[in-house]
Amino acid sequence: MKYRNLLIAVFILAGFTGCVEKLDRKPKDFLEPADYYRTAEQLNIALNGVYDNLGTLYSNPIHFRFGFEGDEHWYVKNSPLSGLHIYDYTAAHPDFQSFWSNLYIGIGRANYLLANVDNNPSIDAAIRSKVKGEALFLRAYYYFMLVQSFGGVPLVLEPPKSLNDVDVPKATAKAVYERIIADMTQAEALVAPIQQLGFGGRVNKSAVRGILARVCLHMAGYPVRETAKYLEARNWAKKVIDDAEAGHALNPSYPGVFINLISDKYDIKESLWEVEYWGNKSDAYTETGSLGDVNGPATQNTQTGFAYAGIKATADNYYRYQEGDARRDWCIATFNYGTASQPANHKVFLTSVNRNTAYNRWPGKYRREYEIVLPKNNTGTPTNCPLLRFSDVLLMFAEAENEISGPTPDAIEAVNKVRRRGWSSGIKSVTITNGGEGYTTAPTVTFTGGGGSGITATATVAGGKVTGIVFANDAMYGKANGTGYTSAPAISFIGGNGSGAAATATIYTAADAEMPAAATAGKDQFRKFIQDERSRELNGETFRKADLIRWGIFVERMHTLSATIEKDLGTLTTPAYLNLFIKGFGPNITERNTLWPIPTKELTLNRALTQNPGW
Structure with missing residues (x-):
């Protein structure tokens, strides 16, 4: 049988050899460039x-x-x-x-x-x-x-x-x-202009201008040190800022920027360019990323969204923020997610922080609980990755302007816009002016007026007197001390079997967010401040190491x-x-x-x- 097959193979091979000159040698499974790129679709x-x-x-x-x-x-x-x-x-x-x-x-x-x-x-x-x-x-x-x-x-x-x-x-x-x-x-x-496209997942004029500002800043820094590029960096950033048709502006909510990304909502006023991801690896889409998986709060709960969680914040990162900077408690989570057996999105809040425990906090910027693609995949997420935000453009403009002319009013205002957006608008402090008497249980605390909302607080009692107010934990802002206050609310205490307790509140204001005078005293002081400010605003968005290198x-x-x-x-x-x-x-x-x-x-x-x- 083997010899029969061998003879057949020999005859077939001989036939091929005799006809070799008649074969079409041009591959049918390969397109030459000249034969492709012939239609708009291609x-x-x-x-x-x-x-x-x-x-x-x-x-x-x-x-x-x-x-x-x-x-x-x-x-x-x-x-x-x-x-x-x-x-x-x-x-x-x-x-x-x-x-x-x-x-x-x-x-x-x-x-x-x-x-x-x-x-x-x-x-x-x-x-x-x-x-x-x-x-x-x-x-x-x-x-x-x-x-x-x-x-x-x-x-x-x-x-x-x-x-x-x-x-x-x-x-x-x-x-x-x-x-x-x-x-x-x-x-x-x-x-195309970004407003014509309507989304940030495609290259657009605003993205090109903003990235050009970034490129020029890097060329101006270490190791090339082509310092004349600071002028071009400023000019490209200013083109984005001054583009009335695009109308770029900061999202009023810092957490909202990232909730939009996670829940697949475009915000072309703030998010100028994104890497597009979608799907859960069980549908028709396979282009998933890893935001919230490798760099979010750890969890085994697949309903919340499994997170491998490969990094935690340093204490320097945590303490780079001032009290009142609401960006901190969004960028560095104030909680751990619960176990796999607990309800979805269950949180165990961290009640204290110091130079030792600060190292045990997860990045919180990308939280899988906001994903809308279900079921959630364990190794891939549909969250778009931001490559350029308007706040970055404002900070790049300020940095370049400072290197050219020092801390001008325009440079200072650009930084202050970013800081004001990220600042708390809640209660800054509460002073007990009268502890009252006869309190056997904690009275109900009520805040009225001031134009804000979102406060959850309880009173503490000792010796029949109200001794203080404790705000509840909040996953977004750290403490549930409210948002949107334009004036101090009135505080009242009801119940608890006592009477006479009184307190006053102060609120955070836009002035609290603004750069301190020491940071605007000269070019060197401004440079140092903005080096920290970029970390506070762009925390974990892949820019920090490259920034440190270009600054030398x-x-x-x-x-x-x-x-x-x-x-x-x-x-x-x-x-x-x-x-x-x-x-x-x-x-x-x-x-x-x-x-x-x-x-x-x-x-x-x-x-x-x-x-x-x-x-």
């Missing part, structure tokens, strides 16, 4: 492919393992006990390779699209222009992510002409920044953090991972950590590449 499919890499890049490790948090968070898991999160790695670490590859895949897709976008001149020119603008911007943004992380990198701006066309040397960081700015500037004239204070700041943690907590043997964190943020960090090493695999593939200093 252009948009190709553009979606360029966008797709954003979803991959922002889906997981960038929010907790890449060290983007700088001095804001620490890694809480038992493993891995080496890696980027404690600055213990080599150039062979797979996270570097994955990051580099994903960015260059996106760049390659953009290059093919840009080279072929005009293949069919009969496609409406306006459609082709928008596609070109978005692809240019995305390619430039991918290069921005590369230059921030690796410094100078190969500038590949066309599709490869040969399989052997792989040895491309690094361009200088300055040259990469110049190309980014050139491409984004060209894109700004081509893309990264190594010093991380060494100080390590010493502070050791002072706060002591040298720990358990848990081992926290001790490794302390040690990693100390001796391991040197100037070489301001750049990542070029991945080992890329040095092997591209013989024109050279390794970054210190690696």
Whole structure:
């Protein structure tokens, strides 16, 4: 039987050999670029492919393992006990390779699209222009992510002409920044206004202008130090601020910004650009992210939304906020979620905080309880990732303005707008003016007038007198001391078998939020204040480490953090991972950590590449 089959195979092969010249050698399962990009639909499919890499890049490790948090968070898991999160790695670490590859895949897709976008001149020119603008911007943004992380990198701006066309040397960081700015500037004239699109998940004029401000600030800072770019940064930010048609404005509620993101509501006044996610991995959509899973309050409750929870806040992060800054208790959770057997969204509130216990609080900005896609998936979330918010634009404008002209009234007001929006409008303090007499139980406390609401408080009684008022815990604002008060409410005490108790209240005001005079006394003081303010406003949004590097204070700041943690907590043997964190943020960090090493695999593939200093 075997010999029979062999003979048949020989005859068949001989037949193929005899007819080889008649075969069509052009593959049928591959489209040449000249045969594609022929319709508006094909252009948009190709553009979606360029966008797709954003979803991959922002889906997981960038929010907790890449060290983007700088001095804001620490890694809480038992493993891995080496890696980027404690600055213990080599150039062979797979996270570097994955990051580099994903960015260059996106760049390659953009290059093919840009080279072929005009293949069919009969496609409406306006459609082709928008596609070109978005692809240019995305390619430039991918290069921005590369230059921030690796410094100078190969500038590949066309599709490869040969399989052997792989040895491309690094361009200088300055040259990469110049190309980014050139491409984004060209894109700004081509893309649609955000108000025309109606959502922030697509590249738009406001996004391009705001990111250009960010790029210019980074180019002005370390290591390129092209300080003339501060002027361009200010001008691009001001274009966003002054755009009357877009009408950008801060959402009146700081928590509301993130509740909108989590519950899939667009707010194009504040959220200028987002990475789009949707689905629960059991429906037709598979583009899920990780916001609230890897960087939210931990929970095993699948109804609340399972959270792996890989990071916690540092004490420096917590104490960077002043009392009255309502952003703190949204960014750093005041509670732990209940167990899997308890009701959904059940909370156990943390009743006190000090330099020791502050390290045990979860990031609270992204809370899975607000998700609307059901059932909730254990490893993916549908929450869009914000890449640019209007508050960031205001802070970038203020920073650039200060570097050019010092703390001008416009710079100060830009910062104060951000701070006023995030400030409490509730009760600041209560003074018992008369404890009364005869109270055997706590009387009911009532607040009337003042224009606000949302207070939940109880009285404390000792020796027959009212001795104080305790506000209830609140998951959003820390304490249920009310919101929206424009004047102090009246306080009355009813019941409790006593009488005569009286108290007065003071409220937080907009003036409490404004920058202190010491912070506006000069350029250096303003710079230092805004370095902290960016952390307070943009807490955990992946910008902190890059900001510390461009300000030239990264190594010093991380060494100080390590010493502070050791002072706060002591040298720990358990848990081992926290001790490794302390040690990693100390001796391991040197100037070489301001750049990542070029991945080992890329040095092997591209013989024109050279390794970054210190690696």
